Amino acid sequence: MPSDRPGIPARLAAVHDRVADAARAAGRDPREVRVLLATKTQDAETTLAGVRAALDLASAAGDDRPVLVGENRVQELVAKAPALADLVAAGRVEAHLIGHLQKNKVNQVLGAATAVDSIDSLALARALSSRCERDGRTLDVLVQVNVSGEESKSGVAPDGAAALAVDVATLPGLRLTGFMTIGARLGEPRDESLVRAGFARLRAVRDAVLASAAPGTSDARELSMGMTGDLELAVAEGATVVRVGTAVFGARPTPAR
Numbered sequence: 001m002p003s004d005r006p007g008i009p010a011r012l013a014a015v016h017d018r019v020a021d022a023a024r025a026a027g028r029d030p031r032e033v034r035v036l037l038a039t040k041t042q043d044a045e046t047t048l049a050g051v052r053a054a055l056d057l058a059s060a061a062g063d064d065r066p067v068l069v070g071e072n073r074v075q076e077l078v079a080k081a082p083a084l085a086d087l088v089a090a091g092r093v094e095a096h097l098i099g100h101l102q103k104n105k106v107n108q109v110l111g112a113a114t115a116v117d118s119i120d121s122l123a124l125a126r127a128l129s130s131r132c133e134r135d136g137r138t139l140d141v142l143v144q145v146n147v148s149g150e151e152s153k154s155g156v157a158p159d160g161a162a163a164l165a166v167d168v169a170t171l172p173g174l175r176l177t178g179f180m181t182i183g184a185r186l187g188e189p190r191d192e193s194l195v196r197a198g199f200a201r202l203r204a205v206r207d208a209v210l211a212s213a214a215p216g217t218s219d220a221r222e223l224s225m226g227m228t229g230d231l232e233l234a235v236a237e238g239a240t241v242v243r244v245g246t247a248v249f250g251a252r253p254t255p256a257r
């Protein structure tokens, strides 16, 4: 099903309304929660339509922070990079990798990404860091945690997450900015308490790492959690970034991973 591009601004505005409602219900400032556009399977034009809608909304709200775009696959990130390059260079867009990264794709991803949100091993973090050091740059990273324990999901187990983060934070080429998770599948009947407990777990990991005051951890504030189906639960548990695809672009032609 091709995306209905003209509908994107209205759908993105509706997502922002959902986020704002959830934030207020939780006693939070809606501006604490940013929307990352999850653009997997969308072509470059549709991705740009989402970015333009997000820039318009931000400028109407007097918000000059960059628009966040996230891709799951390195190949897709690289393919769409030229379409976003000017906006990335101007600091208007951040391009995030939000899917699993294999070490042999580190060079490719560094050519296209502003941030890698899916750090799940020290070996991967070291490979990224040494390449960044050689290039004289710093890469923002999140540690991905598998809070649900579902085997289909990547990320480090919650028990090892804080230790991994503390190690990652010491690497000279990386800046640890927080944590990411994919919530437990909302079954039928919807088990919201299970999903919320997973998000609360991520927040607890973040709080423990910040409280450790270990070297390099002081910027690790972000909690990237919540998608189209569960963003209200994530915002209630402290999300600072929600990653939204379907609610903005419509259903994907192939099932989501």
Ligand SMILES: *Cc1c(COP(=O)(O)O)cnc(C)c1O
Residues within 6 Å of the ligand: 038, 040, 072, 098, 099, 182, 227, 228, 229, 243, 244, 245, 246, 247, 256, 257
């Ligand atoms: C696809 C995807 C999303 C967005 O999911 P929707 O349900 O379409 O909003 C968010 N995060 C990750 C890691 C994804 O792969």
